[in-house]
Amino acid sequence: MKDNNIDRPTEAAQPFQAIFANEELFERIVEFFPYPVQVFSVDGTAVRINRAALEMIGIRSVEAHVGKYNVFQDPLVRELGIMDQVKQVLTGKTVYMTDLDFSYQNMIKYFNVVDRDIKTLHVDITCFPLLKPDHTVSCFVAIFFIKKAYRGREEIQRGKEYIEKHWREKYDARKVAEAANLSAHHFAKLFKKHVGITPYDYYIDIKIRKIQERLRDPNLTIAEAFAACGVDYHGHFARVFKKRTGLTPSQYREAERGFLTKIE
Secondary structure (H helix, E strand, O other): OEEEEEOOOOOOHHHHHHOOOOHHHHHHHHHHOOOOEEEEEOOOEEEEEOHHHHHHHOEOOHHHHOOOOEHHHOHHHHHOOOHHHHHHHHHOOEEEEEEEEEEHHHHHHHOOEOOOOEEEEEEEEEEEEEEOOOOOEEEEEEEEEEEEEEEOOHHHHHHHHHHHHOOOOOOOHHHHHHHOOOOHHHHHHHHHHHHOOOHHHHHHHHHHHHHHHHHOOOOOOHHHHHHOOOOOOOOOHHHHHHHHHOOOHHHHHHHHHHHHHHHO
16 A cells, blocks of 8 residues: 655646536536545545445445545544545645555445445545635545455456446347356346346446546547447437436536636
8 A cells, every 4th residue: 555645736636626616516527427536524524425436335325424424433444544644635735545455344344335245445545625715625525446346256247347348339138147157137136236236227337437438528529429439329328328417418518628628
């Protein structure tokens, strides 16, 4: 494990600071950020989490976490020996913590997370402050980069790897289950139990993230961004995109452009 503290904002911190004063835009960017994000008050209490935190970390609900979890009282943070690094964010520093291994069973033991077939989460965390106009710390953000989830059930991992490799293709439940050496029914049931969502929803989540990445490319039209992800913009997937993100593809692109303009 290594940490690296600097006084200047990171590339990750700058866009969040740029739109921090616009509460509506800030909440929208946090919610649909592709990595787990948590926002904490200066006393360490969670005040906001995003969808990726619920899905990827396994937090059961916003209500179960926000206002209840406090990072400065987290026994896992203490066990990993990173409490002092985390607290440095209150001095205005950006803190990097890399190659952290969180025992998922301990997360289940201490916190209200979904009981999944995960042994360890291998994670990098970046913490940075969001500043008031007088440059005092208003709150701080933690972004979690989950590099690897070590699982106990190889069938689930094989299925996930197949989906992650074939995300451009049309979803085929039979082929996904065959990759896991299980029947489609058994695999779907097992996957939902241990991952918390269905295999198809897992596929859709990947697809949406990839489309979002392409929409951020100004050299692509919206139709080209969808085509690069193996779907037709004029088909039903545009409706799926809006249902999952709360924005139409064009609205998402405009929001991203406004976001980037504020950074500049």
